Amino acid sequence: MSVMHEAKAERLREWYRTHRPAADALLITLFALLAAALGFMGVWSMFSLLPTDLSPWWTLATALPACVLVLTKHRAPMLSLVGATVVFAVDLLTIGGLGPLVVLLDVLWTAAFVASPRARSRLLAALALATVVLFAAALALSDTSIPVAFLVAVQFGAFVGTDYWWAVAVSQANELAELHRRRAEDGAIVAERDRAEAVRRERETMARELHDVVAGHVMAMAIRAEAALSTAPEQTADRAALRAVRDAGLDAHGALRSMISVLRRGDGELSPTPRLGDLLGVVDDAERAGLVIRFTQAELDAVDTATEQATVRVVREALANCIRHASGAEVEVVIEEAGDGILVRVISRGGVALGSAAYSGGG
Incomplete structure (x- = not known):
């Protein structure tokens, strides 16, 4: 009532x-x-x-x-x-x-x-x-x-x-x-605009992680397999290439699991933040892909996180390009201070391009 x-x-x-x-x-x-x-x-x-x-x-x-x-x-x-x-x-x-x-x-x-x-x-x-x-x-x-x-x-x-x-x-x-x-x-x-901006930044972060981690490992697998197929069969070298492909596949799998876990739970980080200490691992991966690398890193003062990330990504992308376009080349990697910043030089000499497969990417 x-x-x-x-x-x-x-x-x-x-x-x-x-x-x-x-x-x-x-x-x-x-x-x-x-x-x-x-x-x-x-x-x-x-x-x-x-x-x-x-x-x-x-x-x-x-x-x-x-x-x-x-x-x-x-x-x-x-x-x-x-x-x-x-x-x-x-x-x-x-x-x-x-x-x-x-x-x-x-x-x-x-x-x-x-x-x-x-x-x-x-x-x-x-x-x-x-x-x-x-x-x-x-x-x-x-x-x-x-x-x-x-x-x-x-x-x-x-x-x-x-x-x-x-x-x-x-x-x-x-x-x-x-x-x-x-x-x-x-x-x-304003909140909706901030939310859209946050989504855009998150997508950019995801794209960067996919390119730097997952896509990098997958591309390394393809390049190493291509390098093995481009040379005469040789058991030791072929097995080393297979191990490198396996290691890259495991790394890519781990990065994918980490990324999917973050997307499901909404917490944590997509992958460890690249640091200057990771450069030795990047160089080792490139050497296993067939490059001959001379790596020189000067003593650096305190470097902020953004600069470290940019330095590692530049070196990784440059060495990936060397593997694609100058396989087997001798590469010099030099990292030193330059005023208030860091100077990165990656110079390749010799090598041949891998022409049997096409590779494309956003750089």
Whole structure:
């Protein structure tokens, strides 16, 4: 039952939001009829220019036209406010009912809610001026004392001032909520951009690892097999080539298992970070592939990780190119300091290209 009541209440709220101007006008009209039936009139009797023995139903003469302005308050808030002010002034000087005052407060709320900061400042000044004018009129149009006139002005100022403050507070709260919403959307866009960038960097890392580790081992297997096939059969050399192919296959298998494990679990590193100490292993692999290498590495000061990785990858790629395009060549590998960086020289002499198979890569 509670769910059904809540659903009905939500439908009723939705209907009111959709038909709010008409609903407000109807409610104020019913309020004016009730006030007239109960005999409420002469609320502002000190300003009235008419006799005091009129019927309370005359209050509808100003209340009903005022209710029409409720229907236009959203489409023309300032114009509706001017009209409500005029109707309220007429009622103030004649009947003195409650309907025009309620309409004035309702339209004033809407006008202050939708107004710009500059328009709100002008509206606030107009309300202050209206309060002063009402105080002066109370003194001029009646024989009331200054305290009574002051009390009337304070009451009117409290009504319109509270109404104005409430509208501005709600409007600023909505503006703040909208600002936070936009910031949240901007944050979501930035987060999505960062996520896409992280995915791109991860893909680049995967591609680099595939090229440097797995593809390197697989290519070494092909090159060593090609080198063995390019020479006359010789048991010792052929078995050494097979062992080299086996070792490269095991290394590639281990690197693939490590990479798949990282992809499944999402933690760990794809492969050990290349260091300068790995260069001897790179050189040994190249020598087993048929190169004759003279390796020279100077004493280096502290080198950052990125520089070490770049140095190892340059040497590995250069020696792979030597195996492909200058098989059996004599190769000189020199690593030394050069100012603030490291100079890497890989120079090959002699050798022949392996032409029986095509090799391609991104370098």
